[in-house]
Amino acid sequence: MSIRNWPAAERPRERLLELGAASLSDAELLAIFLRTGVSGKSAVDLARHLLEQFGSLRALLEARQALFIQHLGLGPAKFAQLQAVLEMGRRHLAEHVRNESVLESPVAVRDYLKALLRHQPHEIFGCLFLDSRHRVLGFEALFQGTIDNATVYPRQVVKRALDYNAAALILCHNHPSGNAEPSIADRKLTKVLQKALDLVDVRVLDHIIVGDGDPLSMAEYGWI
Numbered sequence: 001m002s003i004r005n006w007p008a009a010e011r012p013r014e015r016l017l018e019l020g021a022a023s024l025s026d027a028e029l030l031a032i033f034l035r036t037g038v039s040g041k042s043a044v045d046l047a048r049h050l051l052e053q054f055g056s057l058r059a060l061l062e063a064r065q066a067l068f069i070q071h072l073g074l075g076p077a078k079f080a081q082l083q084a085v086l087e088m089g090r091r092h093l094a095e096h097v098r099n100e101s102v103l104e105s106p107v108a109v110r111d112y113l114k115a116l117l118r119h120q121p122h123e124i125f126g127c128l129f130l131d132s133r134h135r136v137l138g139f140e141a142l143f144q145g146t147i148d149n150a151t152v153y154p155r156q157v158v159k160r161a162l163d164y165n166a167a168a169l170i171l172c173h174n175h176p177s178g179n180a181e182p183s184i185a186d187r188k189l190t191k192v193l194q195k196a197l198d199l200v201d202v203r204v205l206d207h208i209i210v211g212d213g214d215p216l217s218m219a220e221y222g223w224i
Helices: 012-019 026-034 043-054 057-061 076-098 106-117 154-163 184-198
Strands: 124-130 136-144 168-174 203-210
Touching (some): 012 026, 026 057, 043 057, 106 203, 124 154, 136 154, 168 184
Antiparallel strands (some): 124 136, 124 168
């Protein structure tokens, strides 16, 4: 039966408008994105089918185009629409981070870095460059590595910090394995970068590691 024929209280769009997006299931949210179903399946039925095929909402959202368009009800137009939605979300987070001192909005900073790095299949090392009031000057992904390692050159980090005229920065990288615990090499690298940046009066405020769950702050563990 078409969703149009469902009672209003059960339709995903009406439920979202009345109760908020957080009240909907993954399938209901995906159904709103899909807008329509396919022959023999409502949008909600199709959404449930896709979630079962991909294994999770995250896997669907992070799927590469070649895999995405192979599935029922999906195609290049839907992939483009999804990428636009995801990019708007990242830009919204970036704007929120830029409007405040990072010390006043640590959760927003972690959410922003998670949105940038969690879906990456290879290890990415980047820096969030800050001014003297700890407001964001910019973010750069400086080094890309393999699935479990990225070679980082301290000289290049220092150079980019000076190019931004940064007073401080936050180091960050992802662990594609999903485990955000820092390795011994991560902790050694952090110390090397701290020493190199101290020479040009740039302070390292934190080193954020992005895995599957909440990002890990090395500063909170006393490793900075």
